Amino acid sequence: MTAEQTASAPALEAERLGMRFGRSWALRDCSVSLPAGSVIALVGPNGAGKTTLMHLACGLLRPSEGRVRIFGEEADSGSAEALARVGFVAQEHPLYRRMTVAELLRMGQALNPRFDRKLAEMRLDGLGIPLDRRAGALSGGQQAQVSLALALAKRPMLLVLDEPLANLDPVARRDFTRTLMSAVAEDNVTVLLSSHVIADLEAVCDRLVLLNNGTVRLDGAIEDVLAAHRMISGPREAAADMPGVVRAVHSERHSDLLVRTGVEAELHPIWQEHHVGLEELILAYLEQPAVTR
Amino acid sequence: MIRFRLDGRSGVPPYLQLVQQVRQALLLGYLRHGDQLPTVKEVVGGLTINPNTVVKAYRQLENEGIVAAKPGQGTFVTAEVEAVAPADYARLRRSLERWVRDARGAGLDEETVTALITTVWNDVRAEGVA
Numbered sequence: 001m002t003a004e005q006t007a008s009a010p011a012l013e014a015e016r017l018g019m020r021f022g023r024s025w026a027l028r029d030c031s032v033s034l035p036a037g038s039v040i041a042l043v044g045p046n047g048a049g050k051t052t053l054m055h056l057a058c059g060l061l062r063p064s065e066g067r068v069r070i071f072g073e074e075a076d077s078g079s080a081e082a083l084a085r086v087g088f089v090a091q092e093h094p095l096y097r098r099m100t101v102a103e104l105l106r107m108g109q110a111l112n113p114r115f116d117r118k119l120a121e122m123r124l125d126g127l128g129i130p131l132d133r134r135a136g137a138l139s140g141g142q143q144a145q146v147s148l149a150l151a152l153a154k155r156p157m158l159l160v161l162d163e164p165l166a167n168l169d170p171v172a173r174r175d176f177t178r179t180l181m182s183a184v185a186e187d188n189v190t191v192l193l194s195s196h197v198i199a200d201l202e203a204v205c206d207r208l209v210l211l212n213n214g215t216v217r218l219d220g221a222i223e224d225v226l227a228a229h230r231m232i233s234g235p236r237e238a239a240a241d242m243p244g245v246v247r248a249v250h251s252e253r254h255s256d257l258l259v260r261t262g263v264e265a266e267l268h269p270i271w272q273e274h275h276v277g278l279e280e281l282i283l284a285y286l287e288q289p290a291v292t293r
Numbered sequence: 294m295i296r297f298r299l300d301g302r303s304g305v306p307p308y309l310q311l312v313q314q315v316r317q318a319l320l321l322g323y324l325r326h327g328d329q330l331p332t333v334k335e336v337v338g339g340l341t342i343n344p345n346t347v348v349k350a351y352r353q354l355e356n357e358g359i360v361a362a363k364p365g366q367g368t369f370v371t372a373e374v375e376a377v378a379p380a381d382y383a384r385l386r387r388s389l390e391r392w393v394r395d396a397r398g399a400g401l402d403e404e405t406v407t408a409l410i411t412t413v414w415n416d417v418r419a420e421g422v423a
Contacts, residue, residue: 178337
């Protein structure tokens with residue numbers, strides 16, 4: 001594969017991707033294409049298949065069905081080149097707790113061909129994290145920063161982060177996100193991150209993939225997704241004829257509906273329209289996974 | 294240099310908030326022709342925001358002819374904006390004050406007043422378009 005092909009290929013492309021553990025499917029018929037350079041939020045309830053999709057993207061699992069390509073190459077090819085292209089920060093940012101930060105960096109350098117130790121040292125120094133400290137003695141926020149610095153020092157083209165903001169206090173969360181966004185600005189890395197903290201996502205992510213029960217429920221640029229949905233309220237008898245209802249809340253004579261209208265749709269003036277927030281939209285999809293009309 | 298803010302609850306997409314803040318700063322005279330906008334990296338570090346959002350905002354401002362990017366130097370304000378003349382501003386403010394007192398006297402609350410202004414604004418703007 002030439003460098004040019006790699007540059008123009010999507011960062012991640014899943015085609016009817018499926019993963020089965022024993023008898024149950026953790027992920028099924030998952031087809032998404034995530035453009036390079038974007039910051040993608042992967043959301044969904046526990047057990048939706050987020051971690052499975054991430055592990056497949058990193059080549060940690062081999063798909064039961066379909067395939068997933070990272071910048072045009074199969075994720076589970078096992079080649080050193082493919083592994084070097086993806087950085088992964090696992091849930092709870094695990095580190096070898098008895099090793100010092102400097103030792104972790106040296107190990108990273110020994111294990112990864114393109115590892116940029118200077119860059120990692122500089123970043124951690126800028127955050128005031130002492131390199132001679134054992135990882136286990138660092139605060140949760142600092143441990144998260146060390147994991148991120150290690151993953152970024154690999155110079156990955158795609159960085160995958162599983163619940164990076166969980167268990168962090170608000171200040172640590174902001175600092176972590178800031179480091180991550182600076183890395184996107186400086187290194188042009190594509191980011192796929194899963195999160196439960198929906199409120200923090202809108203300023204940080206530009207694309208959304210919503211998983212539920214192992215399938216993709218929503219996928220697109222956040223702006224387009226928001227523009228294609230409306231929150232409307234009106235008389236209950238009119239609600240039955242409304243197409244594209246995602247979630248309906250009825251009172252006696254009056255209904256509130258979240259509808260997928262498409263961007264250009266003109267609604268009958270009987271409906272009062274309200275703006276839909278990202279959090280509201282995601283929650284609506286998560287609360288009523290089965291309603292499609 | 295302009296400092297951006299983000300309001301997570303406004304419902305306005307983040308990139309549009311940045312665009313609006315530049316437009317507003319120009320109208321109010323806080324930004325002038327030749328002023329430099331912060332670099333993408335500076336905005337990202339300050340706001341903890343996705344750099345693609347900042348790039349998108351700057352591109353829109355470029356398309357609107359408000360700013361221009363000089364390679365290797367940064368993004369600069371190129372628009373010449375006629376700020377609202379102080380006399381006009383004072384006159385409009387006085388007449389609005391009279392109106393707001395009148396509205397309060399008639400029992401309108403803030404929400405109703407804002408809704409009324411939005412409605413009238415849209416009607417008048419529609420006249421201009423038609």
